[in-house]
Amino acid sequence: MIEVLGVHKSFGSLEVLRGVSLDVAAGEVVVVLGPSGSGKSTLLRTINHLEKVDRGYITIDGDLIGYQRRGGKLHELKEREILKQRKDIGFVFQNFNLFPHLTALENVAEVAQLADARHFLERVGLEDKADAYPRQLSGGQQQRVAIARALATRPKVVLFDEPTSALDPELVGEVLDVLRDLARSGTTMVVVTHEIGFAREVADRIVFIDEGLIVEEGAPEQVLDHPVHERTRAFLSKVL
C-alpha cells in the first residue's frame, strides 16, 4: 500500500532522514517509535509531501507521491496535482489544527458532503458537538474532530503525528479509543507516538527510528520485549 524507498531529507546542514525505506501493507497498523529529533515526524510528513524529499521516493498504491517520472528524472508535480493526491492520505496533527472560525461540523464539511460530515462526527462519537466551535471543545474532543476531518476525504491511509502528545493525560484515552476502533475496522495507519502501551496493543508492526535511520522493526512483542539493538534498548529503558 505505502512504499517508502531510500528517502533522504536535510534541513540545511542537518540530515534528518538518511535513507529510510518502509513498506506498509493494506490494513496494516505501523507504529513509529523513536527519540525526539530522530526524524519520525519528518518521515510522516514526507509521505504526504508536506516535506519534499532530497532523494528517494514514496508511492501509495503504486502511484508516486509528489513527483512524476519523465525520462530519467523525477519531476515535482504541480501543487494542484499534489493537493489531489493528498485526498488519499489522511493526516492528523499533534496540535489538531482545526479551523477555529468553523464549527466541528463545518470543519469536517470543508472536505465532505454535509451528510457524510455528520456520519464521520458520529464515528468519533461527537455528533452532539456538531455546532460547537473548536475553542468550546476539550483537547481530546478537538483531536477527535480532527480525526473525523482526516477521514472525511475517504483516504487510503491515515497518518497520525503524535496525536496525543498535546493532550492532558486524562484526555489521551478517548483519542486512543478512536484510533483503536479505526485499526480494528481495517484502516491502514502509520502512527508516530510515545504511547508504548497503545503500540503494544494495536500495532501490527513497530518501527524504531533513531538519527534518521530505521534501527529495528518487527512485531510489538519482539521490538518491545526483546530488542536486538542497543539504541532501541536504551530508548525503551527511558520510556517504559
Next chain:
Amino acid sequence: MTSGTLTRASTKDDDLSSLPVVPARHPWRWVGVAFVLVLAAQFVHGLVTNPAWDWPTFARYFTAQSILTAVGTTIFLTVFGTVLGFALGIVVAVLRMSKSPFLSAVGWTYIWAFRSIPLIVQLLFWFNISYLYQRLSLGIPFGPEFVSFETISLISPMGAAVLGLALHQAAYAAEIVRSGVISVDRGQLEAAAALGIPRFRQLRRIVLPQAMRSILPNAANEVISLFKGTSVVSVMAIGELFYQVQVIYGRNARVVALLMVATVWYIILTTLLSIGQHYVERYFARGDRR
C-alpha cells in the same frame, strides 16, 4: 502579606469562612472622574455661551443643499477609494507574498512607490496627466494603435481623484492584508494543504476569515483616515465637504461656524463607521467565544 496573622486563615477560634467579602476601594479613581467632569463641563459651557462659535450660522448651513451634496461627494470618494483600494490592495498583497521572486518584487515596488509619494502630490499628477500625455491609446507596444483617446476626456477631475485615492490606498491596504495573512497560524495552511483543499479555496475559506480579525481594526483605521483624507482632493477643486465649506466661508467669512459644520459631519460619519466596525468585528470573532 505583611502580617501573617491577618492573611492566614485562623486555625483556632474565629471561622473566617462566614465573614462577608469587601472588594478593594479605589478612591483616586473618583478624584480622576471629578477632575475630568469639571474639564468637560467647562468645555461644554464655553461651546454654548461663547458667541464666537456662531451657532446660528452653523444651524443655517448644517443641512444646506450645497453642504449635503458635498457630504455625498465625500462619501462617494470614500466608498470608491476604499473598494477599489482594497481590491487592488489584495492583489498587491498576493503578489508581495508570491513564491515567485519576480512577482514578489513587483508587489514590493508598488508598495514602495505609492507609499513614497505624498497623496497630495500624486493627486496633482493625475489632475495634470493630460499635460504629460495628451493621448492614450490601445495597441501593440511600439507598434500600431487600434484606438486612442484624448486623455483629458478619459480622466475627469473626479476620475483622477478616485484613481489617486485608490492607488494610494492600495499600497497601505496591501500591507494590512499581508499583516493579517501572516498572523494566521502556519498549522492552518498545513492542515488545509494536508486535506487537499485547492489553493484559492484555502485563501478564501481558511486564511482570509481568520486574517480578518487582525485586518479589520487596521482597515477601519484606513477607511476613517481615507474618509477625512478626501479633504485633500479639495486641491483639485472637487466639491467635497471641505472644499465646499471653504467656498462658503470665502464668501461670508464665517470661518469657525463653517469649519464646525464640516467637523460635525465628519464626526457623525466616523461614528457610523465605528459602529459598523463593531458589528463586522463581532461577526469575524465567531468561534472565539466560549
